[in-house]
Amino acid sequence: MRTIAIINQKGGSGKTTTVVNVGSAIAEAGHKTLLIDLDPQAHTTIHLGFEPFSLEKSVYDVLVNETLFDDVLIQTRIKNLFLMPAKIELASAEIEMVNTIGREIVLREALKKSKNSFDYILIDCPPSLGLLTLNALTTVSEVIIPIQAEFFALEGLTKLIQTIQIVTERINPSTHISGVLITMFDKRKNICKEVAQKVKNHFDKKVFKTKIRENVKLAEAPSFGLTIFEFARNSHGAEDYRKLAREILNGGKYEKERIGKRPSKLDNINSTRKTKEKKK
Numbered sequence: 355m356r357t358i359a360i361i362n363q364k365g366g367s368g369k370t371t372t373v374v375n376v377g378s379a380i381a382e383a384g385h386k387t388l389l390i391d392l393d394p395q396a397h398t399t400i401h402l403g404f405e406p407f408s409l410e411k412s413v414y415d416v417l418v419n420e421t422l423f424d425d426v427l428i429q430t431r432i433k434n435l436f437l438m439p440a441k442i443e444l445a446s447a448e449i450e451m452v453n454t455i456g457r458e459i460v461l462r463e464a465l466k467k468s469k470n471s472f473d474y475i476l477i478d479c480p481p482s483l484g485l486l487t488l489n490a491l492t493t494v495s496e497v498i499i500p501i502q503a504e505f506f507a508l509e510g511l512t513k514l515i516q517t518i519q520i521v522t523e524r525i526n527p528s529t530h531i532s533g534v535l536i537t538m539f540d541k542r543k544n545i546c547k548e549v550a551q552k553v554k555n556h557f558d559k560k561v562f563k564t565k566i567r568e569n570v571k572l573a574e575a576p577s578f579g580l581t582i583f584e585f586a587r588n589s590h591g592a593e594d595y596r597k598l599a600r601e602i603l604n605g606g607k608y609e610k611e612r613i614g615k616r617p618s619k620l621d622n623i624n625s626t627r628k629t630k631e632k633k634k
């Protein structure tokens with residue numbers, strides 16, 4: 355079983371779009387896949403066509419009410435694809451769990467008791483580095499960081515990497531960044547190329563060869579409650595996520611090669627600005 359969290363505390367970086375579409379491509383390739391929606395916004399749940407208010411149980415019950423992991427799983431209409439849904443009540447889970455002993459590992463312990471087995475588990479995280487994201491980090495062995503190719507993209511990445519390192523050192527030695535993904539890429543924009551180059555300089559072989567291009571179909575699909583493969587099978591978005599799924603599926607094999615040296619220091623917004631000024 356491979357367990358992967360999609361994390362970036364920066365909002366709108368493409369986490370949910372990646373979880374839903376890459377998850378569904380992996381499921382279509384014949385692998386039993388579970389998506390865990392760990393974001394109170396419940397975007398993964400909605401993207402897959404579920405109405406959070408009508409669901410009886412959600413991941414909140416696993417974290418706060420000790421509900422069994424298996425009792426919250428639902429099968430989606432896509433073969434091999436399962437969902438642990440979220441509801442807005444998840445927003446109060448972090449406060450409600452304050453006095454829970456071992457509150458950082460509640461999800462992991464619940465998963466250990468599951469009688470289901472999955473080939474892939476993908477976790478969609480909220481745009482913060484709070485207790486929910488910590489629960490994801492202690493549960494998984496791999497982290498994928500999606501980075502939107504835009505001006506503020508690199509801000510906050512240092513903090514994210516530090517957080518992952520702390521979890522690796524203190525709680526879950528197997529957690530590591532297994533991939534960095536450029537999202538919403540538009541090759542006509544210089545800023546996109548600059549950000550992609552900086553990301554490549556820092557993360558080296560960890561960067562996926564596949565870049566997710568900006569594609570309006572990817573932005574439209576969630577409002578219909580459909581994955582990109584159901585909504586626009588021949589779009590660039592579908593093509594890119596299919597390619598990314600192939601890279602991830604081969605990841606076990608290529609991971610050693612892809613994981614290069616540890617990034618020392620990340621550039622931030624200022625260095626992007628300097629480059630631009632120099633150009634003038």
Ligand SMILES: Nc1ncnc2c1ncn2[C@@H]1O[C@H](COP(=O)(O)OP(=O)(O)OP(=O)(O)O)[C@@H](O)[C@H]1O
Nearest residue numbers: 365366367368369370371481538567568569572573
């Ligand atoms: N490649 C793309 N091209 C065009 N639009 C995209 C693309 N990827 C994502 N989007 C759109 O950008 C917005 C943000 O994407 P998404 O919801 O996946 O980000 P997120 O990181 O999950 O956000 P949040 O931090 O709020 O959870 C959404 O409206 C989504 O439909």
Ligand SMILES: [Mg+2]
Nearest residue numbers: 369370393397
């Ligand atoms: Mg999201």
